[in-house]
Amino acid sequence: MEKKLTINDIARMAGVSRQTISRVLNNKPEVNEATRKQVLRIIEKHEFQPSLQARSMVTRKTNMIAVLLPDISNSFFAEIVRGIERTLRANKLHVFLMTSEEEIALENSFIQLAQNYNVDGMILCSPRLDEANLRKLIPRVSPVVLLNRDLDADGAACVVVDSLYGGYTATKYLIEKGHSKIGIILGPSRAYSNIQRLDGYKKALVEFGIPVEDDLIMHVEVDNKGVHKLTEQLVKKKVTAITAYNDLAAAYVIQACTDLNLKVPDDISVIGFDGSVISQFMNPALTTMSLPLFEMGQTIANTLVRMIKGDQPFERLTTIYPILKERNSTKSLS
Amino acid sequence: MEKKLTINDIARMAGVSRQTISRVLNNKPEVNEATRKQVLRIIEKHEFQPSLQARSMVTRKTNMIAVLLPDISNSFFAEIVRGIERTLRANKLHVFLMTSEEEIALENSFIQLAQNYNVDGMILCSPRLDEANLRKLIPRVSPVVLLNRDLDADGAACVVVDSLYGGYTATKYLIEKGHSKIGIILGPSRAYSNIQRLDGYKKALVEFGIPVEDDLIMHVEVDNKGVHKLTEQLVKKKVTAITAYNDLAAAYVIQACTDLNLKVPDDISVIGFDGSVISQFMNPALTTMSLPLFEMGQTIANTLVRMIKGDQPFERLTTIYPILKERNSTKSLS
DNA sequence: TTGTAGGCGTTATCAT
DNA sequence: ATGATAACGCCTACAA
Numbered sequence: 087m088e089k090k091l092t093i094n095d096i097a098r099m100a101g102v103s104r105q106t107i108s109r110v111l112n113n114k115p116e117v118n119e120a121t122r123k124q125v126l127r128i129i130e131k132h133e134f135q136p137s138l139q140a141r142s143m144v145t146r147k148t149n150m151i152a153v154l155l156p157d158i159s160n161s162f163f164a165e166i167v168r169g170i171e172r173t174l175r176a177n178k179l180h181v182f183l184m185t186s187e188e189e190i191a192l193e194n195s196f197i198q199l200a201q202n203y204n205v206d207g208m209i210l211c212s213p214r215l216d217e218a219n220l221r222k223l224i225p226r227v228s229p230v231v232l233l234n235r236d237l238d239a240d241g242a243a244c245v246v247v248d249s250l251y252g253g254y255t256a257t258k259y260l261i262e263k264g265h266s267k268i269g270i271i272l273g274p275s276r277a278y279s280n281i282q283r284l285d286g287y288k289k290a291l292v293e294f295g296i297p298v299e300d301d302l303i304m305h306v307e308v309d310n311k312g313v314h315k316l317t318e319q320l321v322k323k324k325v326t327a328i329t330a331y332n333d334l335a336a337a338y339v340i341q342a343c344t345d346l347n348l349k350v351p352d353d354i355s356v357i358g359f360d361g362s363v364i365s366q367f368m369n370p371a372l373t374t375m376s377l378p379l380f381e382m383g384q385t386i387a388n389t390l391v392r393m394i395k396g397d398q399p400f401e402r403l404t405t406i407y408p409i410l411k412e413r414n415s416t417k418s419l420s
Numbered sequence: 421m422e423k424k425l426t427i428n429d430i431a432r433m434a435g436v437s438r439q440t441i442s443r444v445l446n447n448k449p450e451v452n453e454a455t456r457k458q459v460l461r462i463i464e465k466h467e468f469q470p471s472l473q474a475r476s477m478v479t480r481k482t483n484m485i486a487v488l489l490p491d492i493s494n495s496f497f498a499e500i501v502r503g504i505e506r507t508l509r510a511n512k513l514h515v516f517l518m519t520s521e522e523e524i525a526l527e528n529s530f531i532q533l534a535q536n537y538n539v540d541g542m543i544l545c546s547p548r549l550d551e552a553n554l555r556k557l558i559p560r561v562s563p564v565v566l567l568n569r570d571l572d573a574d575g576a577a578c579v580v581v582d583s584l585y586g587g588y589t590a591t592k593y594l595i596e597k598g599h600s601k602i603g604i605i606l607g608p609s610r611a612y613s614n615i616q617r618l619d620g621y622k623k624a625l626v627e628f629g630i631p632v633e634d635d636l637i638m639h640v641e642v643d644n645k646g647v648h649k650l651t652e653q654l655v656k657k658k659v660t661a662i663t664a665y666n667d668l669a670a671a672y673v674i675q676a677c678t679d680l681n682l683k684v685p686d687d688i689s690v691i692g693f694d695g696s697v698i699s700q701f702m703n704p705a706l707t708t709m710s711l712p713l714f715e716m717g718q719t720i721a722n723t724l725v726r727m728i729k730g731d732q733p734f735e736r737l738t739t740i741y742p743i744l745k746e747r748n749s750t751k752s753l754s
Numbered sequence: 755t756t757g758t759a760g761g762c763g764t765t766a767t768c769a770t
Numbered sequence: 771a772t773g774a775t776a777a778c779g780c781c782t783a784c785a786a
Contacts, residue, residue, distance in 0.1 A: 090535075092763055103773045108765060118771055138536045139476055140763030143778045148473070150516075159502040159714075161495060168493040171519045180533070182484075183517040185505045199514070201424075202472045337701040367671040369703020380493075426779055437757045442781060452755055474779035477762045 091134050099132075100125050111136055142204065151390065152200035152227065154184040154193065155211035161362045162332065162379065163211060166233070169383020170209060177391045179206065188274075190214050194223070201226040207390050209233070212277065229393035231386050234279050236403060243389045245382060245404045249279040252375045252408040253286025256329045256357050259410055261294050264419030265327040265355060269302045269320035271339065273331040274309060283331065283359075299323075306331070310338050317342035326419055327355040333365045336372055340415065351417035361411055370414035377408050425468050433466075434459050445470055476538065485724065486534035486561065488518040488527065489545035495696045496666065496713065497545060500567070503717020504543060511725045513540065522609070524548050528557070535560040541724050543567070548609065563727035565720050568613050570737060577723045579716060579738045583613040586709045586742040587620025590663045590691050593744055595628050598753035599661040599689060603636045603654035605673065607665040608643060617665065617693075640665070644672050651676035660753055661689040667699045670706055674749065685751035695745055704748035711742050 093111075097104040102121060109117050110125045117125075128134075142148045151174055155163045171181050182205060184196040193215050200208050208227040212234045213220060221239055224230050228241030236244050253270075260268050270287050272280045288298050302325060304316040313330070317339045320328055330336035336358030340350050348354050350370055358365055361376025385404055392400035427445075431438035436455060443451050444459045451459075462468075476482045485508055489497045505515050516539060518530040527549050534542050542561040546568045547554060555573055558564050562575030570578050587604075594602050604621050606614045622632050636659060638650040647664070651673045654662055664670035670692030674684050682688050684704055692699055695710025719738055726734035 094763080104764085105766095105773060106771085109772085112765080116771060121771080135532060135536050137538060137763055138533075139473060139482070139538050140778090141765075142473055143477060143763075143780095144765045146778080153517075157502065158492065158505065159495065159499045161493065161498070164493045164495070164498040167517075168491065168519070171492065171517065172521075175519075181517040183487075183501075183505065183515040185502070185509070187506075198469060199472075202469050204471060204473050334697070341701070363668070364698045364701055367668075367675070367698055368701050427781095428779080438780085439757060439782095440755085443756090446781080450755060455755080471779055474762090475781075477764095477779080478781045480762080 090137070091132055093134075093136060096125070096128055096132070096134050100128050146204070148204050148206055149179050150182045150203065150205045151179050151387075152182045152184055152196070152203070152205045152208040153211070154186060154196050154200075154208065154213070156186050156188045156214075158183065158185055161364070162360055162377075165362070165379035166211065166383040166386070169380040169385075170387045171383075173384045173387035173391070177387075179387075179391070179394075186214075188214060194219065197223045197227055207231075207394050209386055209390060210235070212279075214277070229390060231390045231393070233382075233386060234277070236278075238402070241393075243393060243400055243402050243404075245386050245389065245406065247279065247377060247382075247406045247408060249282035250286040250289070252359060253283035253329070254290045255286070255408070255410055256359070256375050257287045257290035258293070259412075260327045260329070260355060260357065260416065261290060261296065263327075263355065263416060266294075266296050267302070267323075267325045267327070269304065269323070269325040269328040271304045271306060271313060271316055271320075271328060271330045271335055273335075274306045280305075280331065287329065306335070310335055313338035314342040314345075318346065321346055321348065321354070325354070327357070327416070329357045329359075331359055333358040333360045333362045333368075333372060333374055336374070336415070337364060337368055340368065340370075340372075350415050355416040355419075357416055359408065361408075365411075366413070368415070373413045373416040374411050375408035376411040377406065382406055424471070425466055427468075427470060430459070430462055430466070430468050434462050480538070482538050482540055483513050484516045484537065484539045485513050485721075486516045486518055486530070486537070486539045486542040487545070488520060488530050488534075488542065488547070490520050490522045490548075492517065492519055495698070496694055496711075499696070499713035500545065500717040500720070503714040503719075504721045505717075507718045507721035507725070511721075513721075513725070513728075520548075522548060528553065531557045531561060541565075541728050543720055543724060544569070546609075546611065546613075548611070563724060565724045565727070567716075567720060568611070570612070572736070575727075577727060577734055577736050577738075579720050579723065579740065581613065581711060581716075581740045581742060583616035584620040584623070586693060587617035587663070588624045589620070589742070589744055590693070590709050591621045591624035592627070593746075594661045594663070594689060594691065594750065595624060595630065597661075597689065597750060600628075600630050601636070601657075601659045601661070603638065603657070603659040603662040605638045605640060605647060605650055605654075605662060605664045605669060607669075608640045614639075614665065621663065640669070644669055647672035648676040648679075652680065655680055655682065655688070659688070661691070661750070663691045663693075665693055667692040667694045667696045667702075667706060667708055670708070670749070671698060671702055674702065674704075674706075685749050689750040689753075691750055693742070695742075699745075700747070702749070707747045707750040708745050709742035710745040711740065716740055 186192040207229045230242045358374035365372040392398040520526040541563045564576045692708035699706040726732040
């Protein structure tokens with residue numbers, strides 16, 4: 087690492103005090119034009135750039151935003167982060183990335199870490215922390231934007247997907263296609279979104295007078311590994327359609343069906359959730375409840391930026407509605 | 421944001437000097453056990469945690485690693501970052517994420533930014549910067565690990581995919597399946613890996629005495645949007661097989677073939693590159709040159725950690741060989 | 755074992 | 771318009 091020049095070095099070279107250098111760096115008006123030019127020349131000649139660390143010590147701003155999520159290789163989060171990063175960048179804010187791998191302890195310590203680094207704000211994607219802890223930690227890193235978590239707390243805003251609507255719409259769609267024996271595979275976490283999705287599923291069934299059968303409701307234990315087996319169980323129970331909690335899970339469902347010599351959608355209909363890139367390349371192309379992930383990322387970041395600026399209004403709660411994208415993995419029951 | 425306690429506050433409460441607090445925080449031995457316990461009690465009671473910023477000012481270490489890549493939503497990079505993050509985390513290092521969107525100007529300014537934040541090291545994924553600039557910037561953020569770029573510079577190590585081997589192996593595989601009219605679709609950038617891949621393609625053809633036809637060599641202009649059209653052109657030229665520069669591009673190739681009423685692999689064979697998640701769910705499942713992305717991320721981070729520690733040897737150049745994963749998108753020409 | 759003084763590189767405040 | 775001085779919160783070196 088090259089040894090870095092400091093503002094003092096520049097001051098010495100320019101024959102002025104470091105305060106003047108500071109003024110030039112910060113575009114303060116009260117500097118003689120001649121001096122300013124001279125200083126700028128020296129700064130450029132030596133490609134001097136001030137230490138943001140030192141600056142942060144006094145300004146109390148780091149321009150860093152901590153972004154905490156379970157898994158960056160999950161395209162759901164990756165696409166959201168793309169939206170976040172671009173929007174933050176446009177506001178001269180930068181991303182401190184933290185991955186919790188769904189571990190509560192890591193989530194906890196990462197939020198502390200964010201505080202210790204003195205970030206200007208934090209984005210929490212689907213935190214698993216319980217409400218009490220969340221309420222305790224939020225003030226330390228606020229402002230905070232939460233994804234998929236509705237918490238009414240000071241210094242926090244929320245962007246949530248309406249999973250109830252999603253689960254309801256997907257199920258209703260299948261019912262209207264003539265299905266009544268519909269299996270549902272829910273995600274590994276006890277997350278709110280899963281409960282919501284299940285509620286939506288039930289709501290649709292009830293609305294159409296179809297009995298809710300508990301043994302058609304499946305929960306994945308840890309990750310997608312279990313989907314294959316759950317699909318087998320559902321098939322044994324003669325379902326004619328399955329809704330999965332995300333597109334990748336739906337892909338595993340289809341794979342399992344193929345292994346069981348069932349054709350999708352002829353023998354069984356499958357519907358996913360997310361609308362990630364893989365959904366359109368699967369065969370058959372996946373019918374899914376699609377989410378505007380990139381735009382969600384932008385919304386999240388924009389909300390945070392407004393909170394930070396402090397002079398602009400922001401939505402305490404933004405609700406995102408998934409949109410049914412009908413493709414070829416679903417079919418009318420004839 | 422709650423107002424944060426400082427080391428001075430704790431010192432006052434404990435009735436000792438702040439230096440003693442510092443000693444306790446840093447586990448220095450020269451502290452009376454009674455004092456240490458007393459101080460620890462107060463620290464815990466108030467959940468005091470030192471400012472890492474202030475600490476960095478004097479220790480000259482931030483424990484932050486800048487990770488610069490073109491696009492986090494590209495599963496190729498996302499999976500690599502997952503490996504990087506986990507390994508860095510195990511070494512108490514953290515990720516400062518920067519996305520360049522393939523723009524050279526952004527790459528340039530992000531490297532500067534990394535310097536100004538005084539990061540402990542940097543990971544550059546497939547930088548587009550020319551060699552001169554790269555050589556100039558590396559010393560400012562070193563140690564640096566470069567992905568897919570072989571540059572022999574002080575303070576830099578490289579992890580590269582052997583694209584020549586990959587291109588060669590894929591092409592050879594197709595030739596041995598009886599294909600001789602083989603199209604190749606190369607990536608958008610003038611990146612080294614594309615040139616290498618083409619060289620491998622040519623090498624295989626030459627080895628088997630098959631003439632290299634320039635009009636079977638296609639370059640994507642900007643992104644995957646163009647793949648569809650290029651595929652049409654190749655089909656017009658009666659190719660029986662196409663190798664694509666990554667799995668997503670291969671997906672578009674297959675889509676284009678379907679649109680042209682060609683069946684894969686019966687009418688045309690397609691082979692991808694990367695072995696990303698989508699490849700196994702495509703229909704037909706994609707034959708591809710697969711890369712151990714997560715492990716590559718780990719290797720990259722591990723190399724950087726060794727460089728930072730300084731007392732451990734590290735590979736200046738690590739070469740990764742893609743592995744042929746034969747699935748159902750390729751077939752013998754009968 | 756503990757405390758004091760000084761400094762890391764900047765900006766803020768108050769003089770001049 | 772410019773400069774001197776004091777912070778920001780911590781650690782290092784030296785003194786007690």
